[in-house]
Amino acid sequence: MSKIARIFLSAAILGFAVAAAWAQTDGPINFGRPARAESVSEFIKAATRYLGPLCLPNSEAPLELKNASLMNVARRYLGAVEEANRVYRRIAEKKGAANFIAEISLDEAAVPQTAEDLFFILAAVSFRNMAVQTIAPRFSGAFLKGIDYEGDVQKFAREFESALAVVEMAKLTFDLPANLKLSIHSGSDKFSLYPIMHRAMAKAGAGIHLKTAGTTWLEEVIGLAASGGDGLQLAKDVYAGALSRIEELVRPYLAVIGIDRARLPSSEEVNAWSGLEFVEALRHDPSCPRFNPHIRQLVHIGFRIAAEMGGRFTDLLRRHRDIIESQVTENLLRRHIEPLFLGRFADKIPG
Numbered sequence: 001m002s003k004i005a006r007i008f009l010s011a012a013i014l015g016f017a018v019a020a021a022w023a024q025t026d027g028p029i030n031f032g033r034p035a036r037a038e039s040v041s042e043f044i045k046a047a048t049r050y051l052g053p054l055c056l057p058n059s060e061a062p063l064e065l066k067n068a069s070l071m072n073v074a075r076r077y078l079g080a081v082e083e084a085n086r087v088y089r090r091i092a093e094k095k096g097a098a099n100f101i102a103e104i105s106l107d108e109a110a111v112p113q114t115a116e117d118l119f120f121i122l123a124a125v126s127f128r129n130m131a132v133q134t135i136a137p138r139f140s141g142a143f144l145k146g147i148d149y150e151g152d153v154q155k156f157a158r159e160f161e162s163a164l165a166v167v168e169m170a171k172l173t174f175d176l177p178a179n180l181k182l183s184i185h186s187g188s189d190k191f192s193l194y195p196i197m198h199r200a201m202a203k204a205g206a207g208i209h210l211k212t213a214g215t216t217w218l219e220e221v222i223g224l225a226a227s228g229g230d231g232l233q234l235a236k237d238v239y240a241g242a243l244s245r246i247e248e249l250v251r252p253y254l255a256v257i258g259i260d261r262a263r264l265p266s267s268e269e270v271n272a273w274s275g276l277e278f279v280e281a282l283r284h285d286p287s288c289p290r291f292n293p294h295i296r297q298l299v300h301i302g303f304r305i306a307a308e309m310g311g312r313f314t315d316l317l318r319r320h321r322d323i324i325e326s327q328v329t330e331n332l333l334r335r336h337i338e339p340l341f342l343g344r345f346a347d348k349i350p351g
């Protein structure tokens with residue numbers, strides 16, 4: 001089996017594992033669901049000693065850990081941490097604690113967490129002895145799937161620096177894995193943030209996890225469309241399938257997509273496009289007049305349509321492996337890894 005198909009399948013299996021975990025916990029973890037009263041008072045009792053100023057590295061002013069934040073975490077997040085702990089224990093029991101990487105993501109909460117909230121959430125995680133290796137907070141602004149950041153970049157810069165510092169301080173304060181790091185959801189395509197994130201990471205000497213899973217699927221569709229013939233037809237069929245099932249596809253992603261349906265062309269219109277026209281509409285190049293972020297987001301969440309095609313999809317991936325591989329390398333290495341982790345920036349927004 002080709003590497004691309006394997007990666008796709010492992011992503012599908014991971015998706016299944018998450019779906020199974022959701023089913024066992026009555027749906028996605030609800031941030032608002034409170035923990036039991038005894039757990040709340042136990043947590044507050046154990047965490048109260050951390051109230052007061054917390055000196056952060058590379059920061060002039062200490063972070064003030066206030067009672068209001070402790071109460072907010074006890075009320076809004078403790079129940080979710082306990083639910084995550086149940087899922088964590090179940091996976092650890094089946095797989096062995098050393099054989100998987102646990103991440104807690106809070107990025108779909110209704111409001112962003114403050115740096116203080118993050119500190120107390122990590123306290124709750126450590127009190128449950130969960131070996132969490134990455135944590136994805138919600139920052140202000142919108143981190144939509146497959147498109148650039150929308151929001152106040154300078155505000156994000158301050159929040160990101162504080163969050164990096166808080167994770168480092170939490171590791172010194174609590175019993176948490178040494179490689180615990182921030183995770184960014186949705187991390188792909190946030191080209192306007194990578195220079196800021198690179199500088200902040202270099203200053204803090206810290207790493208992060210950038211979640212980019214869906215962007216590789218989009219490169220597969222771009223590669224298939226670019227190869228023309230039956231590859232292009234499959235890409236068009238994915239679009240048509242996704243458009244006809246849009247209600248079903250958007251439902252799990254309402255917090256992380258911003259599709260304007262009036263900007264989605266009909267499948268008849270798209271069927272008449274050349275490979276280049278399809279590629280230009282889908283590829284994330286804001287300087288290209290044909291780029292359509294609404295099409296891009298719809299295809300992003302439409303991976304299920306290809307998965308249902310089974311062998312037709314995977315056979316074409318194998319046949320057009322070369323062109324897809326070069327798309328994936330260009331995207332992940334040149335547009336994501338090099339600017340974010342190595343500080344190498346292209347002169348213009350890459351296309």
Ligand SMILES: [Zn+2]
Nearest residue numbers: 105107108185
């Ligand atoms: Zn997420």
